[in-house]
Amino acid sequence: MFKKIAAAAALTLLASSSFAAPTSFYGGVDVGSTKSDVLDNNSNKVSYGAFLGYDVNENVAVELGYRRLGQWDNVRGSGYDATVNQTHLSVVGSVPLKDQFSVFARVGYSKLNGDDVNNSGALYGVGLGYNFAPNVFGRVEVQKPTNLTTNVGVSVGYKF
Template sequence: MFKKIVAAAALTLVASSSFAAAPIAFYGGLDAGSTKIDDFGSSKGSFGGFVGYGFNQFFAVEAGYRHLGTYDFDVVANNRLYSGDVKAKQTHLSLIGSYPLNEALDVYGRLGYNKLRAKATVMGVSGGADDSTGLYGIGLNYTFAPNFSGRIEAQKPSSDSRNISASVVWQFR
């Protein structure tokens, strides 16, 4: 999967020179939202940050980190009930494809790779697990000023989780 993403990024870089495009820009942003992981049943607050590079008005590459939430759970062992929590985190690398609907509003899609990390703690004992999966999402980006915009995005970090977030984005031209 990762090789396909790298190949697609390379093709995007080569193809981007053929578009009549908006100025190329680095950008960064912060997001906050809500994540639901099916095994835990409830949604938790999420937050993160990201950086990216816009090749033109249609394509960008983006990397980010997001804390997906802390989930409480109970487990029974040896006829005793133990309580614990799981902290879920995400790092991701994505290709972003955008299409302008008007001068200020774009619709965009995301396709990428992400690494999910879960760390569980029960009675002071911790253990963790990693999972690498594909990532996809769709969103809207609204430009408030030439270097400042806001996003709303629905994202699927794994087969059993969903994230909805709002972001602020700053472009550095």
């Protein structure tokens, strides 16, 4: 009887420690501001989105994201309204700095779509990251979904 209880306790202890170990997957949400020289060169629009990623190692991750870049009314006086969404896949490289800070850069593929707006191509960005806790992080980033569109945003994420 004692052996069964000891075995059950050992298995429970092993199982609980495996749940505590962080995995390489993470996800988060972001909010920011988008400027598009194609749709309107005089105003910034609120953007928001979500992302999922996988840490390949300590310095490289692969990330998939979706973002609503903004909604433009009366584009360049045409009476036309446009809502633009972005789907992106990118490789993120990061270098740790002092304490909890890191600097990162991304390169990848971006697809913009919306009301008669379809554009795809290279995506790049740079930013600064901060680890609030072992599994919670924040980022500030400047991203170029196209050569005529810039998004500046802040995000918070959780490592599963």
